[in-house]
Amino acid sequence: MTEITHHLPDWLVRSYATGSLGHAFSLVVAAHVSQCDECRARLEAEELAGGLVLDDLKGMAPSDDLRRRVFDGLDDDDVIVAEQPARAGIYPGAVVEAMGADSPRWRALGGGIKQAILSEDKEGSARLLYIPPGMAVPDHTHGGLELTLVLQGSFSDETGRFGVGDVEVANDDLDHTPIAGMEDVCICLAATDAPLKFKGLLPRLLQPIFRI
Amino acid sequence: MLRDATINFDTTGTPPIAAGQAFAGKIMDDRKSAKPTPEAACEQTDWLVAVRDKRDKLAFARLYDHFSPRLKGMLVRSGMTQAAAEDVVQDVMLTIWRKAHLYDETRARASAWIYRIARNRQIDVIRRRPRPVPDELIAEAETRETREADAAIGLEQEAAQLREAIEALPEAQREIIERAYVGELTQAEIREATGLALGTIKSRIRLALEKLRHELRDLREE
Numbered sequence: 001m002t003e004i005t006h007h008l009p010d011w012l013v014r015s016y017a018t019g020s021l022g023h024a025f026s027l028v029v030a031a032h033v034s035q036c037d038e039c040r041a042r043l044e045a046e047e048l049a050g051g052l053v054l055d056d057l058k059g060m061a062p063s064d065d066l067r068r069r070v071f072d073g074l075d076d077d078d079v080i081v082a083e084q085p086a087r088a089g090i091y092p093g094a095v096v097e098a099m100g101a102d103s104p105r106w107r108a109l110g111g112g113i114k115q116a117i118l119s120e121d122k123e124g125s126a127r128l129l130y131i132p133p134g135m136a137v138p139d140h141t142h143g144g145l146e147l148t149l150v151l152q153g154s155f156s157d158e159t160g161r162f163g164v165g166d167v168e169v170a171n172d173d174l175d176h177t178p179i180a181g182m183e184d185v186c187i188c189l190a191a192t193d194a195p196l197k198f199k200g201l202l203p204r205l206l207q208p209i210f211r212i
Numbered sequence: 213m214l215r216d217a218t219i220n221f222d223t224t225g226t227p228p229i230a231a232g233q234a235f236a237g238k239i240m241d242d243r244k245s246a247k248p249t250p251e252a253a254c255e256q257t258d259w260l261v262a263v264r265d266k267r268d269k270l271a272f273a274r275l276y277d278h279f280s281p282r283l284k285g286m287l288v289r290s291g292m293t294q295a296a297a298e299d300v301v302q303d304v305m306l307t308i309w310r311k312a313h314l315y316d317e318t319r320a321r322a323s324a325w326i327y328r329i330a331r332n333r334q335i336d337v338i339r340r341r342p343r344p345v346p347d348e349l350i351a352e353a354e355t356r357e358t359r360e361a362d363a364a365i366g367l368e369q370e371a372a373q374l375r376e377a378i379e380a381l382p383e384a385q386r387e388i389i390e391r392a393y394v395g396e397l398t399q400a401e402i403r404e405a406t407g408l409a410l411g412t413i414k415s416r417i418r419l420a421l422e423k424l425r426h427e428l429r430d431l432r433e434e
């Protein structure tokens with residue numbers, strides 16, 4: 001396991017634990033925690049706090065019917081508990097689930113860069129990015145918050161170097177140019193709560209087509 | 213990499229958020245009359261262990277009686293109808309029964325593990341798609357036995373201290389924390405609020421994870 005140096009901010013871990021985080025960001029949290037014991041411990045600490053609140057909660061009496069349904073279900077082999085798929089190569093189970101396959105369906109964006117959109121809803125979008133060694137991801141600013149988790153290789157930008165398992169949290173203020181490390185193709189999981197905006201004219205024209 | 217043991221959620225200096233104060237519900241009303249001692253709180257963990265190790269239906273019934281009203285209350289407060297909440301409680305209780313083998317008392321109290329299962333299921337249902345969850349780090353029964361028996365007790369002591377810390381908070385701040393974990397606050401509200409120091413608990417769980425990793429590695433090498 002490589003050393004992870006860029007972790008999730010506390011509020012993201014807490015938002016995930018309490019269920020208030022949208023799908024795209026939840027995907028990044030789940031994928032990061034899958035490979036980071038430090039953040040797994042932080043998430044489980046949050047859940048311990050959630051359990052304390054649950055323990056002290058004033059409850060609502062369940063119906064008698066619920067009790068019957070639960071106890072009838074104990075010996076019912078037809079009751080299936082859904083399982084998230086297992087990790088596949090560099091992709092944590094949550095990403096495999098979102099891909100609906102063991103590998104991404106890449107679409108070329110030009111310059112050897114590819115992407116695979118995993119989810120899009122009104123709260124944001126998540127996609128995988130494939131960046132050949134030494135290539136720059138087009139310079140872009142953000143309308144909201146962007147989380148980028150490295151799954152393979154690395155990238156560097158004005159704020160530092162990000163290796164496998166590292167997550168970059170970029171907000172409105174950050175105007176950055178990530179460049180993939182030379183050692184390998186860089187594959188990232190990127191999630192944002194707003195459409196990305198490119199600075200140059202050409203990328204802006206491409207934006208509606210490529211949904212970057 | 214093990215970071216400094218005290219990642220702090222400390223909020224000294226963080227202003228309380230207005231949103232949390234206006235219509236905060238009281239959820240800990242009965243706490244003073246029936247304050248659970250650490251030993252009593254440990255009961256639920258014992259029941260869950262009995263379900264896991266002995267498929268004990270009486271212990272499961274106790275878990276049901278303890279958690280199903282609380283889960284239903286939490287789910288209704290976070291916006292579900294009573295009928296939808298009961299459907300989720302049903303799924304949660306059956307998941308507890310079927311996935312008990314994954315429960316690791318050195319890392320999670322019963323209420324923490326059940327809290328997670330409830331959130332997972334609730335979000336599956338609300339969003340009509342599976343909630344992304346971290347890959348399981350599975351504790352095999354044989355490694356669990358070799359781990360220190362007092363790890364779960366240590367976790368229980370930390371939990372008791374955290375409970376005291378929550379109770380010592382000013383009313384308004386406590387309500388915000390309760391509302392956050394019940395699921396009534398938005399992501400933006402949580403980003404502004406915070407308010408709980410979880411550093412020592414995190415360190416203890418971190419240690420349990422390290423031991424688990426270590427023992428899983430030993431198992432593979434055997």
